Amino acid sequence: MIELRADQPKWRQVAGILRQRIESGEYRPGVPLPSETAIGQEFGIARGTARKIIAALREEGLIYTVPQIGSFVGSGPEDA
Amino acid sequence: MIELRADQPKWRQVAGILRQRIESGEYRPGVPLPSETAIGQEFGIARGTARKIIAALREEGLIYTVPQIGSFVGSGPEDA
DNA sequence: GTGTATTTGTTCGTATGTATC
């Protein structure tokens, strides 16, 4: 469980952490990111907040989401 | 996205618009009204404000709300 | 074929804090 500061919204802080993991290659294409529930547990945040983070990274074009499956690194499902 | 004047609270203006849609039959019984989130997007207002509007129409007896489902035209769930 | 678990999607309910009028 990671410590979060209070001077910034949780969703921004966690989004920043996940962004780093994507750019560093810790999260690799083809492998689903942690689920909303898993993200919630790791950072001690609600699922709704985790969803907001996923949505933000998706709007940045960093990831794409497949319903009922998960989210993946890459701007879209161009990689089959 | 609809233009809102400044001489009246947003929630009153939008409540008036939705009231019209109900009375005109645009929103029909049995069909859920747009969600709080959807109302927020259509009028460019926060979800909290959309909730206030729903609450106002509910107090007028125009609609009723079913938790986790939505709001419906009709004074209550007497219509099955 | 049949369940069961997982995962995302969506909804309303609630509370807190901040800012503005």
Place this chain on the structure above:
DNA sequence: CGATACATACGAACAAATACA
């Protein structure tokens, strides 16, 4: 001071599709 309005964040419940034993 109260009303308006926004952002953040939690919770709870259910649906639908998928994956797996």
